[in-house]
Amino acid sequence: MSYIANIPDAGDKKRLVIIGGGFAGLELAKKINKKHYQVVLIDKNNYYQFQPLFYQVATGGLEPSSISYPHRKGFQKEKNVHFRMCIAENVDAANKTVKTDIGEIKYDYLAISTGCGTNYFGNDKQLKETTYALKSVSESLLMRNRILLSFEQALSAETEEELKEILTFVIVGGGATGVELAGALADMRKSILPKDYPEIDFSKMEIHLVDASPRLLFAMSEDASAGAAETLTKRGVIIHQEVFVKSYEKPYVEVSSGDQLRSRNVFWVAGVKPNSLAGLDESAYNRGRLVVNEYNQVEGYKDIFSIGDTALLISESSPKGHPQVAQVALQMAKRLAKNLNNEAENKEWEKFVYSDRGSLATIGRNAAVADLGKFRFGGWFAWWLWLWVHILSIVGMRNRVSVFIDWVWNYLNYDVSLRLFIRPKYNKMYRESET
Numbered sequence: 001m002s003y004i005a006n007i008p009d010a011g012d013k014k015r016l017v018i019i020g021g022g023f024a025g026l027e028l029a030k031k032i033n034k035k036h037y038q039v040v041l042i043d044k045n046n047y048y049q050f051q052p053l054f055y056q057v058a059t060g061g062l063e064p065s066s067i068s069y070p071h072r073k074g075f076q077k078e079k080n081v082h083f084r085m086c087i088a089e090n091v092d093a094a095n096k097t098v099k100t101d102i103g104e105i106k107y108d109y110l111a112i113s114t115g116c117g118t119n120y121f122g123n124d125k126q127l128k129e130t131t132y133a134l135k136s137v138s139e140s141l142l143m144r145n146r147i148l149l150s151f152e153q154a155l156s157a158e159t160e161e162e163l164k165e166i167l168t169f170v171i172v173g174g175g176a177t178g179v180e181l182a183g184a185l186a187d188m189r190k191s192i193l194p195k196d197y198p199e200i201d202f203s204k205m206e207i208h209l210v211d212a213s214p215r216l217l218f219a220m221s222e223d224a225s226a227g228a229a230e231t232l233t234k235r236g237v238i239i240h241q242e243v244f245v246k247s248y249e250k251p252y253v254e255v256s257s258g259d260q261l262r263s264r265n266v267f268w269v270a271g272v273k274p275n276s277l278a279g280l281d282e283s284a285y286n287r288g289r290l291v292v293n294e295y296n297q298v299e300g301y302k303d304i305f306s307i308g309d310t311a312l313l314i315s316e317s318s319p320k321g322h323p324q325v326a327q328v329a330l331q332m333a334k335r336l337a338k339n340l341n342n343e344a345e346n347k348e349w350e351k352f353v354y355s356d357r358g359s360l361a362t363i364g365r366n367a368a369v370a371d372l373g374k375f376r377f378g379g380w381f382a383w384w385l386w387l388w389v390h391i392l393s394i395v396g397m398r399n400r401v402s403v404f405i406d407w408v409w410n411y412l413n414y415d416v417s418l419r420l421f422i423r424p425k426y427n428k429m430y431r432e433s434e435t
């Protein structure tokens, strides 16, 4: 049975439906001219999530609420923006309709910015159930609980073997998230955990970083990779380079080098998979991403756009598409907003051109690497720069202040303040609101 979602009529305006309120969708919703367009923003969560700092929530450095922002608060003063918390299921382009779990939503223009999920490289069945991912605030909290639980369990370990299994952390994926997570765990092991758990011998805690690519931070320069590997090694992280995980039969992690690691804590940050939306012509998809032209129009459709991680724009300057990073998402959204505003004012559209502002990755306290055009550097200054870039990118003034205070506190006290093991309580009411 199909039914129509309850959304006010757009009147004389065109309706722009945006699926996904992440970096790209939120920026588009902000920048589109509401004199010309009614905006319907839909997201499966009622808040925006700042993904680059998930690992800090997972390691107790930040509150989940500091890196999340409620969509309704963001658009309180915008009468022409209607937020709906729902899941988009597919697109019916012939009828210009999106099917969602709260009913059908008609559009004049549709922007798909649904981002990415975790890629288990075909081994979903086994790895999804047994490893911990880091693609949402709730997964960050789950990972935080797992980390904290390990040390509580370590206190009751009955054998050396069991203790080793509990105190061994295996991070799969040597991109920015894997490196950042490994660095944060190494910092915890050095200065925080021994104070909380004086009965545990932390020389027995092992942090393994397993990376299938030829070097860590493969998307960055060789200097950055070497800097990251050197700092992590000095901080006691065991790096397995050009090695991939073959299987994980708890507690045994089989890796391609033939080694077998024994761990209860496997953190999977190895790859991304586009959250593609079904319903479009086959030619619109390329390995799950939506093929777009320089105006971000999806192949074969004039009024359907894709921006951010889901969009695949192949051009001379980007033969493999653009990197799936926040800057691309933001810049695509800004260009699309400008073009749709131009459309309403009968002005020319402009092609999307990516301006690469460089990359930064932190490796822990006082250590980061930076590739900014010709400038490649690491150490304290890169770390300082990383902190400011992230503070300024967080949505919401309260969140920026809260992150700043937490970071200053953590830095001065060699501590993270948020080591609470909070479990959701599943009761009848909770389950009803879920369905």
Ligand SMILES: Cc1cc2nc3c(=O)[nH]c(=O)nc-3n(C[C@H](O)[C@H](O)[C@H](O)COP(=O)(O)OP(=O)(O)OC[C@H]3O[C@@H](n4cnc5c(N)ncnc54)[C@H](O)[C@@H]3O)c2cc1C
Binding pocket: 019, 020, 021, 022, 023, 024, 025, 042, 043, 044, 045, 048, 049, 051, 052, 053, 054, 055, 086, 087, 088, 089, 113, 114, 115, 116, 134, 135, 176, 177, 275, 307, 308, 309, 310, 324, 325, 326, 327, 329
């Ligand atoms: C752990 C982590 C660390 C990262 N660190 C960095 C970094 O340091 N620097 C950097 O530049 N980039 C980083 N990235 C990548 C960056 O976060 C992404 O490139 C960026 O979020 C892409 O923006 P987007 O708008 O395309 O997608 P997202 O920001 O992922 O937003 C997608 C939105 O769509 C919603 N959604 C998905 N499917 C549906 C559906 N069917 N129905 C309704 N809603 C849906 C989701 O809830 C989400 O809100 C990181 C990513 C992760 C996961």
